[in-house]
Amino acid sequence: MDTTTTMATIFTGLFSALFGCSLFLKRDPQAKSSWLSTHSCKRKGEEFTLLYTPFWIFSVGIVIGMKEYERWDEWGYMAYCVCCALPYVLYPLLFPFASDSGIPWYDRYITKANLWIAIFSFIGNYWYTHYFYHVLKADYTFPAHRLNDVPICLYFMTHAYFMFYHILSNMTLRRVRTTFVADAGRLLFETALVIVMSYTTAFMESLTICGFPYYKFEDVHMAYTIGSAFYGIYFLVSFPMFLRVDEDANHKFTLFQTAVEALGSSMLVLCMLDFVRLFLGVPIYLPH
8 A cells, every 4th residue: 555545544533533533522502612721821822822923934945945955064963953942932032922921031921831842842842852863864964063863053954943832732631621621522533633633743844844854764654654643742731731831821821830841741642652662662862
């Protein structure tokens, strides 16, 4: 079976299962459905992420479409990736949202969101990338400064990608929670939804980056099919956990709690990846 047919079969199965689970949902007549947070500070942080994201995504399309990366050395890659990620951090600090007026920078939602994603992105690159190297035989071949044999520029680029992914997952899960009755049926649907979103997110990233020739897999078919499930493990944990940050207006996270939850989520993902590696019997060797 070719890759296109396999992926069509997989997605047909996933969305069919999701539709089946949706039949158990019960709409709450008293609920006020919402995509964005009703908490003003969190809502503004989500709106800012949605407004800024199209700019760097457009730039990625230009860079790949026009092959601008062919002219870059390691500093060129670093500068570009830092420029994509930095506005998420710097703009809210330099130009606080009206909703954040009078709130210390460390108590603002956008600060906590950036911290959560920064921790998860760092651990994802520093540790999880080696599972792609060994299990999926992936390799980065472009010139780059490296930390633990992973291009440092990708630590920054991942931050941009993950901020976007996780705000979308926040919105989707919140819409479900603010529309339907909180019962076993909704829990079943949410579980299926997280699985579908995780696999779809992983596959779409793999598909959209295929035009970049310096990220290679030994077996492209395996990368799209099995690799998307492997990468999707990240989001099985992170999507529901990231939503917790300041979701309850009566229970605001501190920076410390934010860091602890991000670290705990990252450890769970690492364990799950390693369980898969052990099941497949693939040895892993870290660089000296």
